[in-house]
Structure formats: structure tokens, C-alpha cells
Amino acid sequence: MxxxxxxxxVSNRHVHLSPKHLEMLFGKDYSLAEVKDLGQPGQFAAQETVSLVGPKGIVEGVRVLGPIRKSTQVEISRTDSFRLGIKAPVKESGDLAGTPGCMLVGPAGTVSLSEGVIIAVxxxxxxxxxxxxxxxxxxxxxxxxxxxxxxxxxxxxxxxxxxxxxxxxxxxxxxxxxxxxxxxxxxxxxxxxxxxxxxxx
CATH class of the missing domain: 2.40.40.20 (Barwin-like endoglucanases)
Structure with missing residues (x-):
């Protein structure tokens, strides 16, 4: 050692989407449009954005990151959590059990998440x-x-x-x-x- x-x-607020939720938000057979490679190989920022809706507020223009994942995950900051009114826990990526949800709003529809909102450790x-x-x-x-x-x-x-x-x-x-x-x-x-x-x- x-x-x-x-x-x-530096990771700004963003969303990882499952295939099902991608279609619900953007339309059937939709594919993400890559606009920028990220630091980790194979990861990219997509052109697409969604709005996050919580009990106390809305955050618009939240970037979708690719590629598509098995489960939808929303990563926000503590500051964002106050704005949304969501008590998001500090968790590792993928550890979504017991986490709060929120509503995602896209151009083709909405998704009501029962879990998946975290502050990434x-x-x-x-x-x-x-x-x-x-x-x-x-x-x-x-x-x-x-x-x-x-x-x-x-x-x-x-x-x-x-x-x-x-x-x-x-x-x-x-x-x-x-x-x-x-x-x-x-x-x-x-x-x-x-x-x-x-x-x-």
C-alpha cells in the first residue's frame, strides 16, 4: 500500500434508467442519444433529461446517464434532497433496498418509483x-x-x-x-x- x-x-444529480422505465418516459423502442463520454469506460451522458418530483418540490433537467441498467436509480445531493423533500440515504450504487422513491417525468410519460433515490457514497x-x-x-x-x-x-x-x-x-x-x-x-x-x-x- x-x-x-x-x-x-464531480457527479451532478443524474438518473440511470431500466429498459422498461426508458420506454415509459421516452416512448416505445427508444434508445438513448450519447452526447459525452464519462470518466469510466463505457459510461456516457445522454442527451435526454427528466424532471424529479418529490413531496416538496421539482428538479428539472436531470441528466440521464447510459448505458441502460437493470434497475432505475436516481442519484442526488443532500441539497437536492431538501428541495425535493426526500430523505435520501447515503448508499453505494445498486444498493436500493429500503430507499425512498420519487416521480420521474419525461416527454412521453411518467414513472412513479417506490424506491431508488440515493445520495451516492x-x-x-x-x-x-x-x-x-x-x-x-x-x-x-x-x-x-x-x-x-x-x-x-x-x-x-x-x-x-x-x-x-x-x-x-x-x-x-x-x-x-x-x-x-x-x-x-x-x-x-x-x-x-x-x-x-x-x-x-
Whole structure:
């Protein structure tokens, strides 16, 4: 295990759609129109957007990301949750059990989700080769130092290892604003969180 720098990817509110919900929102046999590749291989921002409707408000123009997934997932920030009136929990992507839902509004229809709204836990993507070089494994929790004008340390950042991943740390807009980070900025992985806490304890 060694310290390493990693690029930041700031994740704004977005939606991943299932095939069924894509058709309900945009029409039968609809396909997403790719407009921009994202940091992780095979992932892209689509031209399509939807509106999120919660008990207290609406957020319009929420980007759909591709490719299509098995289950629909809505990722928002804590700030968004206040605006919508939804108590979204901090969860890993795909862990949707017990999460709240919302209504999605598209040009061809609406979808009422019973679950699927989360605040994504901050995490670092790594390929198996990168993880081996750095001395980490899937589900490790590491500490990451942000240097600069608003220096801080993110603890318990989850390491996610998969052959389709490349080294990149994802945070949401609230976390980026608090630390004055932007996509492409570099931060430093200090080591496993427990080891870092032991040093200062």
C-alpha cells in the first residue's frame, strides 16, 4: 500500500434508467442519444433529461446517464434532497433496498418509483491492476487528502475494483463545493482509513 494521486470526477444529480422505465418516459423502442463520454469506460451522458418530483418540490433537467441498467436509480445531493423533500440515504450504487422513491417525468410519460433515490457514497474506481499496484482490494476504505484553499480529508472512501474501471474518485456537488474541487483536480490517497486514524489518534 502506498500513497497515490487520483483524479476527481464531480457527479451532478443524474438518473440511470431500466429498459422498461426508458420506454415509459421516452416512448416505445427508444434508445438513448450519447452526447459525452464519462470518466469510466463505457459510461456516457445522454442527451435526454427528466424532471424529479418529490413531496416538496421539482428538479428539472436531470441528466440521464447510459448505458441502460437493470434497475432505475436516481442519484442526488443532500441539497437536492431538501428541495425535493426526500430523505435520501447515503448508499453505494445498486444498493436500493429500503430507499425512498420519487416521480420521474419525461416527454412521453411518467414513472412513479417506490424506491431508488440515493445520495451516492464517495468512492474510488480502480482496475484490478491499479488496485494491486496500490495495495488495495475491493471494499477497502481509504482516506483522501484535499490540499489547497479549503484543505480537508475525506475518510471512509470506498474502493471499488472492477476490470471495467479506471482510477478516478467520485464525489457529489455538495462535497465538491465544500472542498472547492472540480472534475480533473488531483487529490491524494493517504492509505486505509483505520491506519490514518491510528496515526492521529
Amino acid at each position: 502506498r500513497t497515490a494521486t487520483v483524479s476527481i470526477g 464517495r468512492h474510488i474506481h480502480m482496475s484490478p491492476k491499479e488496485a494491486k499496484q496500490l495495495g488495495y482490494k475491493d471494499c477497502d476504505r481509504v482516506s483522501v487528502l484535499v490540499e489547497g484553499e479549503r484543505e480537508l480529508c475525506f475518510h471512509s472512501v470506498i474502493v471499488r475494483v472492477h476490470p471495467d474501471f479506471r482510477l478516478e474518485m467520485h464525489i457529489d456537488t455538495d462535497e465538491a463545493n465544500a472542498s472547492m474541487l472540480a472534475t480533473g483536480d488531483q487529490v491524494k490517497i493517504l492509505g486505509r482509513t483505520q491506519d490514518a486514524l491510528d496515526l492521529v489518534g
